Amino acid sequence: MSPFICPLCQSAFSQTNNTQICENNHHFDIAKEGYLNLLPVNAKNSKNPGDNKEMMMARRTFLNSGGYLPLAERLTTLVQQLLADKDQATLLDLGCGEGYYTDFLASHLPESTIINALDISKVAVRYAAKRYKAINFCVASAYDVPLENDSLDALIRIYAPSLDSELQRLIKQDGYLITVTPAPRHLFELREKIYEQVNAHLSENEAPAGFTKVEQINLNYPLNISDAQILKDLIQMTPFAWKFNDEKMQALLAEEKWKIECDFNIEIYQKL
Numbered sequence: 001m002s003p004f005i006c007p008l009c010q011s012a013f014s015q016t017n018n019t020q021i022c023e024n025n026h027h028f029d030i031a032k033e034g035y036l037n038l039l040p041v042n043a044k045n046s047k048n049p050g051d052n053k054e055m056m057m058a059r060r061t062f063l064n065s066g067g068y069l070p071l072a073e074r075l076t077t078l079v080q081q082l083l084a085d086k087d088q089a090t091l092l093d094l095g096c097g098e099g100y101y102t103d104f105l106a107s108h109l110p111e112s113t114i115i116n117a118l119d120i121s122k123v124a125v126r127y128a129a130k131r132y133k134a135i136n137f138c139v140a141s142a143y144d145v146p147l148e149n150d151s152l153d154a155l156i157r158i159y160a161p162s163l164d165s166e167l168q169r170l171i172k173q174d175g176y177l178i179t180v181t182p183a184p185r186h187l188f189e190l191r192e193k194i195y196e197q198v199n200a201h202l203s204e205n206e207a208p209a210g211f212t213k214v215e216q217i218n219l220n221y222p223l224n225i226s227d228a229q230i231l232k233d234l235i236q237m238t239p240f241a242w243k244f245n246d247e248k249m250q251a252l253l254a255e256e257k258w259k260i261e262c263d264f265n266i267e268i269y270q271k272l
Contacts, residue, residue, distance in 0.1 A: 003090070003116050003136050007038045007146045035129035035137040038146045039120065051121045056098050058236035060127070063100040065230050070221055071180065071264055072104040075156070078217075078268065079105060082154060082176050083113070089153040092170065093117040094142050095160025099128030099135065105156070106134055118145065145170055154178060168210040171271045177211055183218055183263035190235065190260060193252055194243045204265060211269035219264040226257050234260075 002013045006022035013020040018030045028036055051059070062068075083089040089109075093102040096117035106115050118140045119125050129137040140146050142162045150172045158180040167177055184200035191198045207213045225231050231253070235241050244252070252258075 002036070003114060003151070004036055004038060004138050004140075004146045005148055007040055007140065007144065010146075031126065031129070033126050033130040034133065035125050035139065037122065037139040039122075039139045039141060051097065051124055053123050055237060056121065056124045056127065058233040060098045060100070062230060062233040062237055063098075065227075065233075067223055067225075067230070067234065068100075068262070070262070071219060071266075072101055074217070074219055074266065075101065075158075075178065075180065076105055076108045078178060078215075078266065079154060079156070080109065082178075082268070083109070086153055088112045088114065090114040090151060091116070091154040091156065092145070092147065092152050094145070094155055094157045094162060095119055096125070096128060096137070097121070098124045099132050099137070101156070101158060102128070102135055103132045106132065116147065118142070142166070164208040164210065167208055168271065173271055175271050176214075177208065177269040177271070179205070179265075179267045179269070181205060181265045181267070183220070183265045185220065185261045185263035187234075187238065188261050188263070189258070190238070190252075191240065193248060194240055201263075202265070205267060207269050211271055213267060214270050215268040217266040217268075219262075219266055221262050223260045223262050224258070225260065228253055228256075231258055 002020055005012055006026050008026050009022060009024045011023040013022050020028045020036060028038060030036060096102045096119045099117060102117045116136045118138045120141055122139045125137050125139045142160055143166060145166055147170055149169050152171050152175055154176045155171055156178050171177060182201040184203050186201055188198060204216055235244055
């Protein structure tokens with residue numbers, strides 16, 4: 001049975017052949033890669049919302065190089081500790097992209113863990129679902145998540161925006177929200193190539209409505225890059241990629257080796 005619910009009427013699905021059909025007879029085909037597209041046409045703000053193929057491929061290549069492996073490891077350790085007393089925990093990776101962190105979590109959590117993941121980018125979810133078969137993937141909006149009320153023991157949110165009301169609806173009483181945001185020095189060496197004055201990211205964030213912060217963690221480490229393509233991929237997956245014109249890019253590439261600071265806020269909140 002699918003963990004997801006109908007985005008049109010919020011009723012449960014039953015499967016017939018390769019189609020999920022809700023109690024009100026709304027039909028959603030299961031893609032050959034195994035994911036569900038549960039983003040209604042009227043919820044799209046463009047023909048293909050979310051990251052495009054070029055951004056997704058750049059992020060996939062960079063992440064596979066191990067650049068953010070320390071973040072994946074720390075995040076996984078925290079989730080293991082938080083869910084240690086659960087016989088069959090259910091979690092959601094909100095804004096999962098191509099599934100790098102989702103798969104890392106799935107590889108280190110008990111097999112009984114139910115892992116769901118969604119992203120608004122169809123190209124990213126298609127890639128993720130094709131590669132990671134043990135995870136329930138769907139295309140959907142983080143602002144209108146097709147899961148039951150109070151269904152999650154933990155929700156992972158790495159950079160993704162969301163609504164406090166959706167977080168409250170989805171996470172069980174005493175369940176956890178784990179967020180990752182850029183800390184003040186994140187990618188500072190790249191940002192100073194773009195801006196005359198670099199504005200620091202926040203060192204911490206306020207708890208969403210209905211939650212209390214239980215832990216604040218800073219993860220900081222140097223990233224040493226000697227491959228120009230890895231550097232290009234890192235830039236391409238960042239929001240300021242378009243700021244690097246040809247002149248700035250050539251000046252950066254002329255350095256040949258790069259030491260870049262990674263600086264993350266990891267914050268754990270518990271539902272009141």
